[in-house]
Amino acid sequence: MNWLRKMLKPLMIVAPYVLRNSQTVAYPTERLMFFDRFRGRHVFHLDRCISCGICARVCPDASIELVEIEGKDKKYPQIDYNTCCFCGYCVEHCPKQALEFTDIVEFATADRSELVYSPERLMEVPDIKEILPMMKRRTEAYLTDKEMKYRKVKDV
Amino acid sequence: MREPMIKPDVMRISWGPQHPMSGQTRILLDVDGERVHRIIADLGFTHRGIEKILENRTFFSGIIPVDRMAMVDTANMSIGYVTAIEKAAGIEVPERAKWIRTLVCEMSRINSHLYAFGLQAESTGYFPAVFLWTTVDREILLDLFEELTGARWSFNFFFPGGVHQDLPDGFREKVLKAVKYLRGRFKDYWGAMVENPLFENRCNGVAILEPKDALRLGATGPVLRGSGIDIDMRRDEPYDAYGDVEWEVITEDACDVMARTKVRFHEIGQALNIMEQIAQKIPDGPVKGRVNAFMRVPEGECISRVEAGRGELGFHLFTNGTGNPYRVKINSPTLRNMYVFERLAELNEVFIADIPVIINSIDPWYLDADR
């Protein structure tokens, strides 16, 4: 009988899971809120940049290159996302906070050359609704004593 | 790899690198029916030459490839390199930074052990449930990582001289909540998996590694502690705040696959204790000193040894006064354990069905073995 109880115990533990909530997010329709420190795509503030080049020097993958842009006589960073590893050194070492992180992670393309972001492209932050037209709401995870749950933060 | 000679009357199976359970390596098995006579590990499928890459990088940018040696156990990988640089350059780390590092390392260890635990369930054919449960529970830790460091996997969070950012507001409460939640979850793991009679059938008495063999073959980490030898770098060479928190080294005497699984299980419990203590009594203060990103380290050499999720990770750093290391020798835990795995078929009777169970009991991470 002890043996039978031992056989049944795992069944008794697993069976109630069938009635639990699923702990997944239906991604294109819902999107999680990322935390403030999340390292997504960069945004570049042209007015703050002093063209010091620290970002290019500190970049471990040599993804940042200073290039000239039209109408300006100084050089500004261009980021190659083919090799960028989102280590955060450029943002941390920037003396004027000209480079910052956004929470955009959906910038996959079919062509590798499109992943080289010029300073002008880095300055624009597209609306999330443009990237994910099917997205309906943004959710956020929170922990109860028994399980992780998701609640709606806002509709998009 | 040139294949070694094969004996007559045995069949050689090439197991991987395209195989559901092989990972990024190839294993050659000489089998006779179900019985495995010889295991040959063929490593190097993910060899990236990290030791050479580090020679050509500054100390700061070298942390990033080191982070990627074991994605699931990032913090414990980078802490080894960072500690080595700090020793070589004589950099002092603020007290609060040490505690934060210990916290992140332990969270990373839980993450790694949970993954190993899930794979152990998967490898015995305990197909879906426990692996997905561990995935869900790892999500909680990954969320904490994201909130603290900004990235979920290869957070490049430590640097010589501290950590990049301080704990955000309310982080300690979240850690305590996660600890409480995970403790509750482990009752289910214990009942559904470790005490499952069929799981016991598959794991008890399989791949026994006697303590003297474990020492002789150079096992490390949970494999060594599963053979009853209490060697743990966190206690033997305390780094960061491990000397200040209370915890104990877990050993099991059964020496088999189940012992290693149980070691991981109890180590998660110890890691939760450490997390709780840190969240309760972390000291105040700065989290980083002023360190130049292009620092130069005086000539010399030093060895740092840390306990990663898979075992002892050693960095032997040679410097020559420039901004790059002269040579970095990485003593990776998986390479050592893979040798143990190669020899297990000679020490025990091993069947084909045991191979995935044994592989996952030593919890290899081939990127860490190949470097």
Place this chain on the structure above:
Amino acid sequence: MNSNTLFAGTLTSLVQANQFSLLNIPSMIIEFLALNSKPLLQVLLLPGLGFILGFAIFAVWFERKFLARAMLRVGPYYCGGRSGVLQVFADFLKLFMKEIIIPASIDWPFFVAMPVFLSTIPSLALLLIPFDSNWVLWDVGSLSLPMFFAIMGISPLIPIFSGWASNNKYSFIGAWRVAYMYISGEISLVICAAGVAIMAGSMDLVKIVEAQRSMWFAVPQFIGFILFFLGIFIESERTPFDIPVAEVELVFGWRTEYSGILFGFTMMAEYVLFQAWTLMFVTLYLGGFNGPVIMGMPTASHIFWLLAKFMVLVVFIILLRCVFPRLRMDQMITLGWKYMTPLALLNLFFVIVMKMLGGV
């Protein structure tokens, strides 16, 4: 109706009488349908094509959705609304469209033929299952129980052949695992079924079911009940006995080389085997189609009861998939020869003693 001819009708007699003309065809079809509505329903719907295909589709969907719950996920979600019903159809369609890769240096006629046999042979055995005393598609009278085991005895040969024909080391090991497993598992099942036949006093499945009207055989033959339940897992290669296709060990066992719709057939065969053995289990031990008559429709309620018992078992068996890990081959053989076969003989001995003492 003569039990030897399935369809009654005037077609043969018309042809013989030379009265066949094109104008007669519509009336002949109507007549054929009217006279043969029951056998047609049986062939197309209940034990036949519709039930087998429908169950395979339902079981795949249900397994994915139900196990997903146990794994804290949702399962198929987008195809066919939240329930994801259409996902199965989409997957089958995808398998149809995929290229069938036939590796060089294999025995391709065998390789291609085997998956087709694989699902037809168990479905043949399934036709023997009585859904009511007069709703049996293939009525072979008192031979039905041995016939079932005879047909099912062929089915393990197919994996062995296909594993051999694949010319792959993993398939080869998987094929011999099938051989070991069926031999060590099926003998105890035959002995258990013999116990049931002795207790019922007949080998006719209908009579076996009718003999359980007062009490299910699960009660007097509890050992046989448990053994046959284990047998379902062994024979249909489900976890914890999915040793021949053990995914983490032998990529996909004897099915490794199959691709496209041939792989689809092997997947379907798994569910047909599972279906046939579970129905047999219900018939032998859980009173078959017995049950209270609902709304004065005996046939319909009998079919309902059989299917209801079947579905409860299916849910339970699918749930067990995520509870227990897989056994090792040597443990499986130990279980088969050291425990199941002696216990089955013990069960048979009890049955004979009961029968001689006139207990049943």
Place this chain on the structure above:
Amino acid sequence: MSKISAADFVKAFQKAHPKAVKSIESTDPRRANLVVNNESFLDAAKSLRDNFGFLMPVSGGAIDYPDDNRIQMIYYLMHPSSRFMLTYRVDLNRDDPNMPSLTPVWEAMSFHEREAHEMFGIEFEDHPNMIPLLLPPEWKGGHPLLKDFKGEGKQ
């Protein structure tokens, strides 16, 4: 196995093998460093295992000094009861690096010696299974961790 501190070990080894030792020191209670002569390398290793209790091999690797024309092979050994680490080194000639294999002494050094063989070109005598570990079998690019390595196919 009896416990021995790193400083005591240094004295004891110096006493036992005065001729073999090129330099021996212990800067840290958890570390000891020992450089021996090429000739007495194997005997000293056996002595370390049998008499001093270094039962636990950790790793092995090499470092290239092109300026001094030498390659230093380093074995990392651990004393399992007293928990200190010994780096056991030998200097090899860079033009013709060869040395006796320590795999017969510490079995687990097999992988590390194979790695050193392909990365530095060190020839290990009496190694039972000297095949490449990490590099592909058709590798023709030289020895990657030498300082003058330029990349595969480059001279």
